[in-house]
Amino acid sequence: MNRSFVSIADYSKEEILHLVRRAEYFEQYPNQKVLEGKVCATLFFEPSTRTRLSFETAVNRLGGRVIGFSDAATTSSSKGETLKDTIKMVSNYADLIIMRHYLEGAARYASEITDVPIINAGDGANQHPSQTLLDLYSIYKTQGRLTDLTITMVGDLKYGRTVHSLLTGMSHFNPIFRFVAPEELHLPDIYRQFMDINNIRYYEYTDFSPEVINQSDILYMTRVQRERFTDLVEYEKVKNIYVLTNAMLKGSRDNLRILHPLPRVNEIAQDVDDNPKSYYFEQARNGVYARQAIICNALNLK
Amino acid sequence: MKKELQVAALENGTVIDHIPSEQVFKVVSILGIEHLKTPVTIGYSLDSKKMGKKGIVKISNKFFEEDEINRLSLIAPSVKLNIIRDYEVAEKKQVSLPDSVTGLVKCNNPKCITNNEPMPTHFSVIDKENVTLKCHYCEIKIKKEDIILL
Numbered sequence A: 001m002n003r004s005f006v007s008i009a010d011y012s013k014e015e016i017l018h019l020v021r022r023a024e025y026f027e028q029y030p031n032q033k034v035l036e037g038k039v040c041a042t043l044f045f046e047p048s049t050r051t052r053l054s055f056e057t058a059v060n061r062l063g064g065r066v067i068g069f070s071d072a073a074t075t076s077s078s079k080g081e082t083l084k085d086t087i088k089m090v091s092n093y094a095d096l097i098i099m100r101h102y103l104e105g106a107a108r109y110a111s112e113i114t115d116v117p118i119i120n121a122g123d124g125a126n127q128h129p130s131q132t133l134l135d136l137y138s139i140y141k142t143q144g145r146l147t148d149l150t151i152t153m154v155g156d157l158k159y160g161r162t163v164h165s166l167l168t169g170m171s172h173f174n175p176i177f178r179f180v181a182p183e184e185l186h187l188p189d190i191y192r193q194f195m196d197i198n199n200i201r202y203y204e205y206t207d208f209s210p211e212v213i214n215q216s217d218i219l220y221m222t223r224v225q226r227e228r229f230t231d232l233v234e235y236e237k238v239k240n241i242y243v244l245t246n247a248m249l250k251g252s253r254d255n256l257r258i259l260h261p262l263p264r265v266n267e268i269a270q271d272v273d274d275n276p277k278s279y280y281f282e283q284a285r286n287g288v289y290a291r292q293a294i295i296c297n298a299l300n301l302k
Numbered sequence B: 001m002k003k004e005l006q007v008a009a010l011e012n013g014t015v016i017d018h019i020p021s022e023q024v025f026k027v028v029s030i031l032g033i034e035h036l037k038t039p040v041t042i043g044y045s046l047d048s049k050k051m052g053k054k055g056i057v058k059i060s061n062k063f064f065e066e067d068e069i070n071r072l073s074l075i076a077p078s079v080k081l082n083i084i085r086d087y088e089v090a091e092k093k094q095v096s097l098p099d100s101v102t103g104l105v106k107c108n109n110p111k112c113i114t115n116n117e118p119m120p121t122h123f124s125v126i127d128k129e130n131v132t133l134k135c136h137y138c139e140i141k142i143k144k145e146d147i148i149l150l
């Protein structure tokens, strides 16, 4: 059985809960030499220092070794080698392949051409499931549960893959969603249909108001990326609309926590950083524990 | 029956009837009929009570597999097949949309791995009524009117 980790949609409620509990375990006991003698390849066809360092830290804390590359420009794929050939070659060396690719579906395809488990560290605009698991773990850790929570997502809900994956992952846990986005960046229809089919309650807003914040357990902020726009006038119009400031949190729930996949640009003002409800820096640290859980699961180590 | 077929009788083989005229050549290419070595008759712009104009393809000594035939459902869901044995209609078949489609439809996402690697495409049919496909790799959904055949 191939234990690749490609998309959060492949995982049941029980499997997600299992991974979340394993992340909790690794937070308590981060140094476990269960990967002693194992080689993990990190193949980053598209550079992402943040994600790569998080995965490599996870492997190192588990006692494994890392080989790989951090930029496709230095590899044979820049000479026209197919993904298949690269994966086949690396499969001869590594026990696990952690890959990030600029093409959508690359990780799924890789998982079909090798017996070595593949962990998807991002495939273009499609999936980034380890980010989703660390988001889920952060929610679980700060709220004590995943069920019956109100999650408010703000910013680029059209192209934001972290938003789509978190929505999918949370769908098992009876959430209420509130979506705050400009017209140009609102949630795609397919996700609305998905929620309708699964009887998930959701509300949509164009105003980022304290009323919405005050009804939330989690505020999930995302950045509006310039490269998503073909029309830069459009970008200039929306980029400063959804900015969270400390003053907006005055009436918020005590248990509210603010998440952000990072890096932020200016959608969270600096004065929020000192508010105990800000959680985005801790959230990034949770990424290592979540990835330890994912790696061990892929290698069938509990 | 022979009158309805409007073209010369077939001893053994398959008659694909009620093809919308504009789809006749797509049907031929989807089934790879141009590569067959057996006699083939292609009727085009024939009169039809039901359809106004229709196309018909008769292939001698050829019987298709179910999944080959079902590929036609993407472009011509109304076609009817007559399986002919010894000049008689031995069986009538309609096409139905399969659960998945491999190597037939192009993914409309230029950043999809299938458009950048030498590999077959693979879609699941997520809505049979409205014909909506979902790419197994990049996960985008393709509506009926946007389907491009390879």
Ligand SMILES: [Zn+2]
Pocket (backbone or CB within 6 Å): A105, B107, B108, B109, B112, B113, B114, B135, B136, B137, B138, B139, B140
């Ligand atoms: Zn695709």
